[in-house]
Amino acid sequence: MRPTTEDAVPATGTEPSPNLWRNRAFNLLWTSQCLSDLGSAMANLALPLLVLQMTGSPTRAGLVGTTGLLAGMVCRLPAGIVADRFDRRRLMVVCDALRIVAFAVLGVAVLADAASLAMVLVLVVVNAAANAVFSTAEHAAVRNLVRPGQLSDAVARNEARSYGTQLAGPQLGGLLFGLGRSLPFLGNALSYLLSLAALLAIREPMQEPRDKAVAGPSGRAAGAEGVRFVLGNPFLRALLLIAAPLNMAFTGMLFAIIVSLQRSGTSSYLVGLASTIFAVGGLLGALAAPSLQRRLRLPTLILVLSWATAVLMAGSALLSTSVLAAVPLAAAVFLGPTANAALFGYQAAITPDHLQGRVFSVIILAATSAAALAPVLAGLLLDRVSSTAALMVFALIVGIAAVTATFSSGIRSMSTGT
Template sequence: MPSTTEDADATAEAARTPGLWRNRDFNLLWGSQSLSDVGTAMANLALPLLVLHLTGSPTQAGAVGTVGLLVGMACRLPAGVLADRLDRRKVMITCDLLRLAAYGALGAAVVAGAAGIAMVVVVVICGAAANALFSTAEHAAVRSLVETDQLPTAVARNEARAYGTSLAGPPLGGLLFALGRSLPFFGNAVSHLLSLVTVLCIRRPLQRPRTAPAGSGRAAGAEGLRFVLGNPFLRALLLIAAPLNMAFTGMIFAIIVSLQRAGTSSFVVGCASMIFGLGGFLGAFAAPAMQRRLPLPKLILVLCWATTALMALSALFPTSVLAAVPLACAVFLGPTANAALFGYQAAITPDHLQGRVISVILLVATSAAALAPGLAGLLLAHLTSATTMLAFSLIVAVSAVAATFSTGIKSMPSQT
C-alpha cells in the first residue's frame, strides 16, 4: 500500500538523521563555546576590577564597560556582512586568534606590572569586536550543522549555554582575580585557544557555496535589512523584541538598585541576580517540551502578556528580594521564545543572508536594551521603585498589544 511505503520511507529518513546529541560537529561547537563563554564572562567581571585597582575610579571602570558595549553595537552590522561574505570558519579562527593574543598579552602585562588603562581599553575594543563577529558567524553557521527541524532545539541548547555560563563565569572570575589578578585573563586566553582548536576539528562546511558575487559592503548590508523589513514575521519581531528586551534589562537594573537603596546586603543582591539567571537556565532546558505544546504565534502572545503581569507583580515587592521571583518566572519563558523565533528565522532565511539578518535583529534588540539602565536610573531618580517597575511592565504591554494585533504574527503558520 502507498501509505505503508511512505511511512517506511519516513521512518528510514528519521533513522538516518542523527539526534542533536549525536551530532559531532554541533556538539564540538557547542562545547567549545561553552568554555569560551565562561572565559569571556570571567574577563568581563575582572576587567572593571582591574581598572578599579589601577585607577581607583569607579567612573573609569564604568566607562571601560561602556566602550565595550558601544564597540559591540557598532560592529554588529559589519559583522553580519563579513559572516556572509567570508569563509565563516576562517572568520571564527581569526577572532579566536585575536582574543587569544589580546587577553594573553593583558595577563602577561598584569604579571609584569606593566598594565595600564590604555592597554585595557585596547583589549576591550579588540575583544568586543571579535565577540560580535564570532557570535554572528556562529549563529549563521548553526543552520549548516543541524537539520531544519532541529534548529529550535539547537537554539535552545545555545540559550542554556548562555545562561549557564552567565551563572558560572562571574563567580569563577572573581575567585581567580582574588587568587591572582592575571588569572582571569590567562583563563580567557586558554578558552579561546580551545575554541580555535575545536573549530578546526569541525568537519562540515559552515556555509553553503556562494554562487553570486558579493556586492559592496553597504549594498550587502542593505540587502539583509531589506530581507528583514520585507518579511512580515521578522518585521513584527523587531517591533515586539525591542521593547521587550529593554523592559527585561531595565527591570533587572531597577530591582538591583532598589535593593541596594533599601540597604540590602550585597550577598542578597547577588542572590537576586542569581535568581534571574536560574530562571533562564531552567527555561532553556524546558524549551523543547514547551515548543511542542505551544505553536509559535501563541507562544509570543503568552510570553508578552505573562511578562506584563509578572513584572506588575514584582512591583508589589519593590525593596524585597521577592521581586526577583516573578521576574525569574518571566525570564523562564524567554529561552523558549528565543529558540522558536530564531529557529524559525534560520529556517526561512537563505544561507547567504543568515549573518546579515541575525545582525539586524540582534542590533535592534541590544540597542534598545542598552538604553534600559539609563532609563531605569532616570525613572528611579524621580519616581518610586514600585512606579518605575510598573513603567517597565507597561513597556512590555506595548509589545503584547503589538503581538496581539500584528498581521505578521497572525499570518504565521500555526506549526513551525
C-alpha cells in the same frame, strides 16, 4: 513571507527533531563555546575590577563596560556582512586567535604590573569586534551543521549555554581575581585556545558553496540586503516592534531591582542572589525549551510571553525592596529561551544561506539596541519616583508590546501561513 522549503517546517516546533546529542560537529562547537563563554564571563567581571583597582574611579570602571557595548553595537551589522562574504570557519579561527593574543598580553601585563587603562580599552574594543563577528558566523553556520529538524533544539542548547555560563562565570572570575589579578585573563585566553582547537577539529562545511552570483553586492548594498529581507517578512518585521521593548524592560527591571535593593540596605550577598535567581529562571527555561516549543507555536509563545511578562513585572514592582522581586522576573524570563529558540530556528530556516549573517545581525541589533538605554532610564526614574513606580514603568512598556502583539497582522500572518 511564507516558508517554502522543508527546512522551515521544523522551525515552527510542530514536528519532533532528531537527537542532537549525536551530532559530532555541533557538539564540538557547542562544547568549545561553553568553555569560551565561561572564560568571557570571568573576564567581564574581572575587567572593571582591574580598572577600579588601577584607577580608583568607578566612572572609569563603568567606561570599560560602556565602551564594550558601543563597540559591539557598531560592529554588529558589519559582522553580518563579513560572515556572509568570507569563509565562516576561517573567520571564527581568526577571531579566536585575536582574542587569545589580546587576553594573554593583558594577563602578562597585569603580572608585570604594566597594565593601563588605555590597554584595557583597546582590548575591550578588539574583544567586542571579535565577539560580534564570531557569534554571527557561529549562528550562520549552525544550519549547515545540524539537520533541519534540529535547528530549534540547537538554538535552545545555545540559550542554555549562555545562561549556564552567566551563573558560573562571574563567581569563578571573582574567585580567580582574588587569587591573582591576572588569572581571569589568562584563563580566558586558555578558553579561546580550546575553542580554536575544537573549531579545527570540525570537518563539516559551515556554509554553502559561494560564487559571485550568489555572493551579491558588498558594502552598504550588502547590509541593505539583510535589512530588506527582514522588513520584507511581515512576521519578522512585527516581531522587532515587540522584541525591542521586551529586551529593554528586562534589562531595566534587573538594573532597577539591584539599585532598589542596594538603596534599601540589602546585603551585597542578597543583591547578588537576585541576579542569580534571574539567571536560574533563564537556564531552566532554556532546558525546557525543546519540549515547550513542540507544544506551542511561535505566535502563541510570543503572546503568552508578552502578557505573562507584563503581569509578572508588575508583581516584581510591588516587591521592589525585597530580593523576592527577582522571583517573578525569573518566571517571566522562563519562556524567553523558548521564544528565542523558535524564532531563530524559524529565521535560519527561511533565510538563504548567503544572507544568514546579515539577517541575524539586523534582528539582534534592532532587538537589543534599546536595551542599552534601559539602565539610564531606570536611573532617571529611580531618582524621581518611588522604586515601585519606576519598576511599573517597565511593566507598562511590556504591556504596550503585548497589546501590539495581540493585534499585529504580522504575528497573525505566521499563524495563518500567509
